[in-house]
Amino acid sequence: MKKILASVGIGNASVDTVLPSTTVSPGETVTAEVRVSGGDAAQSVSAIDLEVETRYRTEEGVEDATVGRMRLGEAFEIEPDEETTYDAEITIPWETPLTLGSTEVWVETELEIDMAVDPEDVDYLDVRPTPRMQAVFDAAEELGLSLRTAECSADPYGRYAGERRFVQEFEFRPSGGEFRGDLDELELVFVASAASLDVFVEVDRRGGILSEALDADERHTQFSLTDDDPDVASVRDRLREEIRANL
Template sequence: MKKVLASTGIGNATVDTVLPATTVTPGETVEASVQITGGTAEQVVEEVRLALETRAKTADGYTDVGIARFTLAESVTIEPETDERYPADIDIPYQTLVTLGSTRVWIETELNIDLAVDPEDTDHLEVEPTPRLRAVFDALEELGFSFRAADCEYDPYGRYTDGRQFVQEFEFRPQSGSFVGNADEVELVARTDAKGLTVFVEVYKRSGMLSELAETDEWVTRTTTENTDVTTISERLRSLIEERV
């Protein structure tokens, strides 16, 4: 009877992932610990899985999407009322989204138990920008732009990434400086790896109604940086934006 109840979630095993800190940066490795506590009956866990997830905006609302997935252990027998601990090195991929605006990122740990309710644990993360991306944000601030919003958008064609079907957009608006009155908004999409940062820049400028209807009031280009020199990045962004406005 205990096994029957456990299969419905009553007296089931539980899982808890313990992180040394919840603030991370893409590219780093987090040393975590996964604790599984047995329930009232012996259970066989087919897989102990960890997934780094976020949510993407679609035409029908938001949907959860996976950034990365890991299998920590397989075919584990959990005895009743016992504790099992498993160390886990969780690599935070460079393409992990930054938790700005409405963007959320979390680690979900799941025990895959055949013919039973799968126990889960969710740990939300604060993901900070990489030094290169932070330098881009600082450069835009130098140019008089202020951060407005960030969101994860569904991108079925993988336009800005290598096949991944979602992308994070950062929106900035001019608050001071020479772009006030000339540019409505600048949107950024960042593609990061260990070698550098590619930033796709979309500029929306003030224009007449006919231009807006013809979709000629926006323009996309890209720039790449391998350093964190704010002045150099600022000059490059200024040149790109001035080409449009």
């Protein structure tokens, strides 16, 4: 009877992933403990899966997306009330979005149990910018640009990174500075790797109704950062140059 109840989630085994810190950055590797507790009956666990997940907006609504996945250990038996701990290293993928605005990122841990409801554990992360990303944010602020929104959206045509299903768009508006009155908004998309940060820039100029309807007020450009700890003044000058060239 206990096995039957466990198969529908009553008295099932459980899992709990313990992270030393929930504050991470893309590209970082963090250690974790995965604690498995037996339920009321012996059960066979075929695998432990850990996934880094988020959500993004589409024309139809909102979809969940798996940004990264790893499988831990081999199949094992978990006895009633048994406690087992596994060490894991979780690499935060470079394409993981930052948790700005309403963006959420979490690690989902799942026990794959044959012929039973799979127990899960969810741990939400605070994803902070890498030094290259932070330099771009600081540079925009020095130019009088304020971050208004940060949203993950579908990229069905792979405009930025090939097969990626979505990108995170950062929208800035001038709150002062030299571009106030000329610039409507600035949109940035980051494509990060260990070697560089590619910054895709969309400059929306202030235009009339006709130019906005035809998207004639939008210009696109891009630049890359390769220094591990970029100088904000240099990034500011580069960003200023790209904006001026496209106004």
